[in-house]
Amino acid sequence: MRLILHDLTPLHWAAGGAAIAAITLALLFVTNRRLGISGGFEDLCSLALPNAYFRRGAVRSARPWRLPFLAGLVLGGFLSAVLSGGWTPTWSLGAFATVVGLGHAGTLAWMFVGGLFIGFGTRLANGCTSGHGIFGLSNFEWPSLVSTACFMAGGILTTQAIHRLGVASWLS
Amino acid sequence: MTALYVAFGAAFGFVLSRSGAADYGLVQGMFLFEEFQLYGIMATAVLLTAPGLWWIRRRGHTALGEPLKVELKPMTRGTAVGGLLFGVGWSITGMCPGPILVNIGEGKVYALAALAGALVGAGLFGSLYPRLQGIFRLPPVATPRPSR
Numbered sequence: 469m470r471l472i473l474h475d476l477t478p479l480h481w482a483a484g485g486a487a488i489a490a491i492t493l494a495l496l497f498v499t500n501r502r503l504g505i506s507g508g509f510e511d512l513c514s515l516a517l518p519n520a521y522f523r524r525g526a527v528r529s530a531r532p533w534r535l536p537f538l539a540g541l542v543l544g545g546f547l548s549a550v551l552s553g554g555w556t557p558t559w560s561l562g563a564f565a566t567v568v569g570l571g572h573a574g575t576l577a578w579m580f581v582g583g584l585f586i587g588f589g590t591r592l593a594n595g596c597t598s599g600h601g602i603f604g605l606s607n608f609e610w611p612s613l614v615s616t617a618c619f620m621a622g623g624i625l626t627t628q629a630i631h632r633l634g635v636a637s638w639l640s
Numbered sequence: 641m642t643a644l645y646v647a648f649g650a651a652f653g654f655v656l657s658r659s660g661a662a663d664y665g666l667v668q669g670m671f672l673f674e675e676f677q678l679y680g681i682m683a684t685a686v687l688l689t690a691p692g693l694w695w696i697r698r699r700g701h702t703a704l705g706e707p708l709k710v711e712l713k714p715m716t717r718g719t720a721v722g723g724l725l726f727g728v729g730w731s732i733t734g735m736c737p738g739p740i741l742v743n744i745g746e747g748k749v750y751a752l753a754a755l756a757g758a759l760v761g762a763g764l765f766g767s768l769y770p771r772l773q774g775i776f777r778l779p780p781v782a783t784p785r786p787s788r
Contacts, residue, residue: 469666471663471665471666472665473746478660478663479660481678481684482684484660484680484684484685486684489685490688491651491655493689495648496693496710497702499644499645499648500708505737506726509737509762510762513763513766517767519766519767521769522766533645536646537649540648541652541741542745543646543649543650543745544653544655544745545653545662545742545744546745546747547653547654548653558748560748561664562663564664564734575753579732579733579753580753582729582732583757583758583759584757584760584764585725585726585732585757586729586730586736586761587758587761588761588765589724589728589761592772593718593720593722593726594713596726596738597730597737598736598738599713602689605686606689607690607693610715611715611716612713615719618721618722618723619724620727622725622727623667623728623730625728625731626732627668627671628671630731630732631668632672
């Protein structure tokens with residue numbers, strides 16, 4: 469399957485996995501940081517919200533590395549587009565158009581609701597695909613195994629419902 | 641140091657973009673058991689990170705001689721429930737947290753809505769923390785996480 473981005477052929481999975489491992493290890497070995505992305509949502513929230521939860525030391529001390537790391541992720545996506553045919557704002561979403569098939573406003577609402585699940589869920593589980601799925605599993609941490617099994621199950625059940633049972637078709 | 645973190649993030653984002661980890665179709669293909677790509681990526685990443693991590697932890701300090709600190713995540717009732725909720729969101733959007741930012745960088749307009757949702761979701765979690773603490777047996781806010 470080709471990527472939505474400029475119809476590119478994706479990197480071989482072994483190369484992609486090896487690159488992710490190399491970056492994860494370099495981040496720890498050079499800068500003493502445990503890979504984790506969803507924790508960065510808290511750092512962004514802490515810029516605007518005064519709750520005790522966002523003012524705790526673990527959030528404040530992580531901001532100087534997590535915020536630049538998050539900015540880097542955006543930059544990485546931008547460079548990937550620029551170097552493969554140019555950067556243009558786009559709405560293309562591949563199979564989403566036929567399976568869910570919402571207009572622009574509906575797509576934004578759909579993505580916002582999905583985002584709520586991601587933001588709330590990753591904070592409740594204390595990690596996402598990177599902190600639990602890659603770092604935590606590699607470090608043989610039980611909570612990461614539980615969380616990874618649960619988010620894979622949640623994803624499989626939801627996608628089967630949307631893409632096989634057509635649960636979303638009543639929306640459009 | 642800031643520039644180094646931006647560079648690490650950019651490298652990570654570039655790989656997520658080009659490997660398909662930030663691609664709606666490949667994410668759904670994974671959950672439909674039709675595409676091996678993302679299973680292959682995750683398995684390779686874990687199989688290679690694990691021995692590297694073991695070696696770095698045995699060494700006990702970073703390349704610059706700093707004592708290593710690896711914060712561990714607590715096991716709570718939220719570990720499973722939160723994972724499940726996150727999985728639902730990953731399927732709905734076709735993005736996990738890193739790819740939300742990568743897709744914004746690529747120019748995917750709808751990813752901005754996913755980011756807005758994720759920030760509101762995280763904000764709700766933090767605001768409701770005192771109430772969620774009892775339900776999910778979450779650790780008190782002030783306690784630093786243990787390190788190994």
